[in-house]
Amino acid sequence: MAAKKFPNAPVHPERVCWGCDLYCLAKDMRCGNGSDRTPHPVELFGEDWAQWGAQAPEEAAGGEPTVTDPSAS
Numbered sequence: 488m489a490a491k492k493f494p495n496a497p498v499h500p501e502r503v504c505w506g507c508d509l510y511c512l513a514k515d516m517r518c519g520n521g522s523d524r525t526p527h528p529v530e531l532f533g534e535d536w537a538q539w540g541a542q543a544p545e546e547a548a549g550g551e552p553t554v555t556d557p558s559a560s
Contacts (some may be wrong), residue, residue: 495537500527 491508504511504518506525511517513524528536 489515496529497527500530525542 491510497503502513504513504516504524505527506516507518509518516524
């Protein structure tokens with residue numbers, strides 16, 4: 488079975504545990520991932536969480552990568 492697609496902007500992220508592919512309700516966690524639910528990245532890092540970091544698409548990160556040419560000075 489394939490993993491469920493991870494939503495970028497869920498409507499009520501506080502209602503779900505995001506710690507595994509089960510996406511259980513916060514009050515009914517089945518995986519034993521801990522006693523507290525795992526928050527969604529939007530709760531931790533804000534609405535633009537998917538647009539930064541190592542996994543960010545190049546366009547969202549600001550377009551073309553900046554390359555410094557030492558001989559261009």
